[in-house]
Amino acid sequence: MGAGEPVGVRHVAIIMDGNGRWAKKRLLPRAMGHQRGVEAVRRVVRGARELGLEALTLYAFSTENWRRPEEEVSDLMGLMKRFILSDLDEFAQAGVRLRIIGDYSAFKPDVVELIDGAIARTASNTGTTLAVALNYGAQDEIARAATKAAAKGPITPETISAELDTADMPPLDLMIRTSGEVRLSNFLLWQCAYAELYFTDVLWPDFTLDHLREALQCFSGRERRYGGR
Template sequence: MSKPLVSTVPTHVAIIMDGNGRWAAMRGLPRTMGHRKGVEAVREAVRTAGDLGIPYLTLYAFSSENWSRPQDEVSDLMGLLKVFIRRDLAELHRSNVRIRVIGDRVNLRGDILPLLLEAEETTAANTGTTLCIAFNYGARDEITRAVRALAQDVADGRVTPDDITPAAISRRLDTADIPDPDLVLRTSGEERLSNFLLWQAAYAELIFVPEFWPDFDSAVFQRALDIYARRERRFGGVAAPASRAVGGA
């Protein structure tokens, strides 16, 4: 790939992959074709993250609200997820990518959950980029589950109300062992978080790009990282370094 445009990269980039349907509509194609093209953009994003040395990449693949979409579209999305895992898992494994899945697993049906678990187990020992797939995920649901777990701990006498701190909540989130995102990026020109990593993104930089997700390539990714590199992050106080040099330790 081309030389990176930035001298620093974030530790964790989270992306809301938006615009598949509109990309297809603008070309007179069915929405399913936009989703299929979007899978190619996923592959490009993962490769770019690895090439730039980004340790964590989280992709908002399927929200807990997406189940309300037309059934044929949901079925097609599930089919694409299965194809992606079955076809790409070996390549991701060879590329030293570690796969993590966040979201509510309790109500997943069919063969989706076994596939997700297989992807996690197969790549668990890998040390390259961690690809975190947000599937059946909603931030409010995640926070609710974390608070419910804390409430149960209080009821069982394992913790006291005074033990409920931001850190205690973070430890019970799906991302407990993953650093908070430095950058949340959304495609398609929409400027909202859509129930994505609401707790974790409290101090993230937000960048919105006009390109639809199927048009997201390494050049768009690097342009966003170049914008990020010029941001001064203060975390509510004085400026503090939050990025790593490319190729750094």
Template structure:
């Protein structure tokens, strides 16, 4: 039986296009975000059934604080609902929740919900769902650099011995498999400060499909594209 993942262990998605989806349908922007949450729920279920080991979703970037207060409030409300409604399903289906980024800067009640969900799913091993909240790759690299600098300052690490592995180990994704495939929806062709180190040799897949319309068929298309490529990692 063919592998539905085409060998991809870890995929990441920049979920873009909720606002444009709503605009095209003459709906409030908040409804676009709500539809986007439904797409998250469906894709997580599909990925788990396919056998994907880890999936990282770009949910809220450190730059998203520049959005209107009303939109941020809507997004945080949807985050609360998602955690409350789906945590039992995570537990039942063996999904481990991980959060990357500085989620501790969010409202206290959200932090409490996240901490509880992380604790309750910590032993699950079917799939890891990593959600990027208040995340920016440059900030992640800065924090990793500070951690390594502290190790050098304390005499625990010789500057001459620093290798790429030290950086990878200091990143938020240290316990995840290497990133194989990074998907971006909505037709934008940029990484938007997402997993910059991890994406060094990942395959990139861009689609014009808006995130609320990204379903199992679209995920399968992205994985098929990944499977058709020859990964050389700079070797030739």
């Protein structure tokens, strides 16, 4: 499979797992694992553009991640700020549109301000949509969507889908999880109804464009029947 050939895939989501284990294996602090994880994000976003994906959704910070030590949460926020400041120019020039799913208003004001600015700057871009899940949990998303749908009329799968955080994005085709864990961890549960799932033992900081191509190649060999024969 060459560049620009995503074999029918429009929307890929990734649970970026394994930063801590990557650092532990090397006797390094967890913060170093997160830093290397950001480098993997850069590789994959660039790869998504090269492969012509319409949308890439990354699980960056869950509603459960607040339970982590305060120092680690602070490190993650710092990394997020540096990532926006250092990479926004490149992504904006490449036509990437930034979206956030989840409630990032819970972050500190300076982080919220940076995110708001990045969203506004890329809003008119028409290339790959990069959706970053921040303070996101799928059960919370479904509850919010159902509440909004109920306020407008009868609740159906269609009316709930229309209120999801990803409502204006293509349907999810492929969910990738790194580090050998085999679960969804409250990520895009509704959207995964008929998505293909791909699990790899590769730790997120080691994930490369070749690994993404491998996942897409696996996807291309699967038959998607959506409940039919």
